[in-house]
Amino acid sequence: MHVRFPRHPARSLAPACALLSLALLLPSASAAPDASTAATPQPQPQEQPQQDAHARIEALISRMTVQEKAGQLSLYGPADIDTPNNPQAGWRNAQQETADVRAGRLTGLFNNAGLEGKRRLQQIAIKESRLGIPLIFGADVIHGFRTMFPMPLAEASSWEPALAERTARAAAVEATADGFRWTFAPMVDIARDARWGRGLEGVGEDVFLAKQFAAARVRGFQGTDLSRPDSMLATPKHFAAYGAAEGGLDYNVSDISERTLREVYLPPFRAALDAGALSVMSAFNEIGGVPSTANPALLTGVLRDEWKFRGFVVSDYTADEELVEHGYAANPREAAKQAFMAGTDVSMQSGLYMRYLPDLVASGEVPMARLDEAVRRVLRVKQKLGLLDDPMRGLDGLPAAQRPENPEFIALARESARRSIVMLKNDRMLLPLPKAGTKIALIGPFAEGTIDLMGAWSLFPGQSAPVGIDQGLRNALGPNSSVNVVRGSGIESALPGGIDAAVAAARDADVVLLAIGESQKMSGEARSRSDIGLPQAQQDLAEAVAATGKPVVVLLSNGRAMALKGAVRNARAILVTWFLGVQTGNAIADVVFGDFNPSGRLPVSFPQTAGQVPYYYGHKRTGRPSPESAPGTAFKTRYVDATNEALYPFGHGIGFSPVRYDSVELSSERMPLAGTLRVRATVTNTGSRDAEEVVQLYIAERAASVTRPVRELKGFRKLAIAPGASETVEFTLTADDLSFIGRDMKPTVEPGEFDLWVAPSAAGGIRKRFVLTRD
Secondary structure (H helix, E strand, C coil): CCCCCCCCCCCCCCCCCECCCHHHHCCCHHHCCCCCCCCCCCCHHHHHHHHHHHHHHHHHHHHCCHHHHHHCCEEECCCCCCCCCCCCCCCCCHHHHHHHHHHCCCCEEECCCCHHHHHHHHHHHHHCCCCCCCCEEEECCCCECCCECCCHHHHHCCCCHHHHHHHHHHHHHHHHCCCCCEECCCECCCCCCCCCHHHHHCCCCCHHHHHHHHHHHHHHHHCCCCCCCCCCECCCECECCHHHCHHHCCCCCCCCCHHHHHHHHCHHHHHHHHCCCCEEEECCCEECCEEHHHCHHHHHHHHHHHCCCCCEEECCCCCCCCHHHHCCCCCHHHHHHHHHHHCCCEEECCCHHHHHHHHHHHCCCCCHHHHHHHHHHHHHHHHHCCCCCCCCCCCCCCCHHHCCCCHHHHHHHHHHHHHHCEEEEEHHHCCCCCCCCCCEEEECCCCCCCHHHHCCCCCCCCCCCCCCHHHHHHHHHCCCCCEEEECCECCCCECCCHHHHHHHHHHCCCEEEEEEECCHHHCCCCCCCCCCCCCHHHHHHHHHHHCCCCCEEEEEECCCCCCCCHHHHCCCEEEECCCCCCCHHHHHHHHHCCCCCCCCCCCCCECCCHHHCCCCCCCECCCCECCCCCCCCCCCECCCCCCCCCCECCCCCECCCCEEEEEEEECCCEEECCCCEEEEEEEEECCCCCEEEEEEEEEEECCCCCCCECCEEEEEEEEEECCCCEEEEEEEECHHHHCEECCCCCEECCCEEEEEEEECCCCCCEEEEEEEECC
16 A cells, blocks of 8 residues: 555555435434444543643644645655556655654654654754654555465454454564654555455454454554554554445446445445544545545444444545546645545645645635644644644564564464364364374465565565475474475476476375465555466466376465365365464464364355356345256356356355354344344354354345345354264344345344354355344
8 A cells, every 4th residue: 555665666556435315414313323423521630631632732733834734644664665556646755754743744644664853853843843743654564464364365364353352463573673653554454356365364354254354453553552652553444345346347337326335335434433542544545436435424424423323434555545536626736625624634655635634724725723623633643643742652672573573462363363274174184194104395475585576565674584385394394294385386487397296296295385476566456367367377387287096185275265276276275374473384284184173164255256257245136137947047147157056155165174054043033123133053063173163143134125135144263062962052143233224324133034154254144034023
């Protein structure tokens, strides 16, 4: 998304939204603050600090010039950094940067490396600028700072929000020690098109799962008190519907209905804000003809009027300036006005606010009250971060590169990595492999240590190289290991003699571990792919190795759901290893040799072919569904060359022990509107090893005033089950779980018949029926 450090090429950020219908401006039933956020009288000792902070902020605003106010709304990347991949806007040299800080022409910097530079600039801000307002330093802390954890999509495969909270907390501790107090994360965009490269920064295709992870990551970054030195301001992004970009093409239009926006794309943002996030990033995309950075219905109508959001909105990288390219603004001055008046408080990188807001205020086109309110929002957040009281906090330690690695964070990285691995298949129990007496051929472009295992957004200095798969296997096997490592091919091109060497290694082995997939540069921002299969060079390698007849275990490194075919699809075992971060090799070895029983589950559906995308389990019904009993029936919703099902559905994953779903019991077949329904399920481990099973609860309403998805996830539990044992899990459904956006664009609950499944994935499971009644 943003500027990178000198040793890496630069990035740019995210999406944008659009003009919504008039109904979107109207508060909905879900907009009412819940009891925990409603205003209630507080004892005077607790009120006094807030009153003092308010008075202090108002006093500052009363003394500020219009130029200084515009400066508090202007954010830039570091000076003297050549970033050819990003728009060349707002760049300054070090002398200009220092002058801007001294004159109060910027509110902060992002992705600026090094404590020494931050200390120097902060000292200038507080001692040499007229009002002494401190800077805020932000960064793209997406999946770690020094200790790199799995990419967010990988970590979502754990189905453990508490794990994501822990890794976000660790990342915040490391980043704040390097002076950063603001992160442009978590990304909470729903992504249902595997062609879109930025899906790896989010949680996948499901709203319920995304809400849990959005809240968890905000809690992790921000901690229990934003004023603590190790707390980072979280920024859910990209508001909104960036993940719905047409064709899976980054920065593209998102042309969706208001109902889809409200039901699918907005709820994870609401969950993040309810968890305490005080900044939001606008998106690059448009919806309905209006880019989100200039969308008042979205930024003011939803955020401010409905959700009562009291933080600030920051544009994505030059997104305000890009209103001109969108064809929405005639010139940069008009773009600044439109973005600001719509509700974008802070301009990132373009410099438009500093350049045009003073004149727009002088001409009366931007009211002074609107300018003051934006500045008030920014200063209020700086105050909550403790910067107004202690501007130098987090700036007095050793730089990240000079600090020793934290062994607890390294252990957490390994735990997170192995819990993120999903085993898709394990025919005839090929895995786990015995550590003794097995000759292994490790083949593929990812077999040896490579930075690609980190995934995108590995930006910061002091990071250790990832543990390679080859090294992880040798660590597990010891000095007498028998692992023959052969690349066989490049990531996207053949190697001279590569396949011949791979075939020879396979023939000499008992089992082949095939390390294939996507490079770091094939998933991420501006990394949309029209073909979500393997590059042909790797597919050719897989076919040749499979032809030897030796059993093959696929180790798939990837940042998206992929369309698997041929020898890869038919391999005896498949592990989705995603981009796992610094402990990749050790985590994969833990699973391959059975030191850890894989417990990950897919947060995205794997389609049978690329032609099925966008593909997601919670699709709508049609009037001509293709019957499961007769898939070839003509004049139905079907493909002529494939079934409609996923190759591997959302929620799928297996462990080393088979698990059986024995029974599902409902507390009643009728649920009153004001009551609850208890669902009890019994699950049995029929194997000889411990198991962890993610038990999933889905519902579907059979008929409603608005058509409903064929299934919706409404709960999940991760159970530890001993060999031969049975465990009982209980879910409780309320009317809120059965609500949807009605014809009036407000949440509603309608009595009627519902189907319910307790299942190991979004396909199959034990099905029950109940009726929701008015009383």
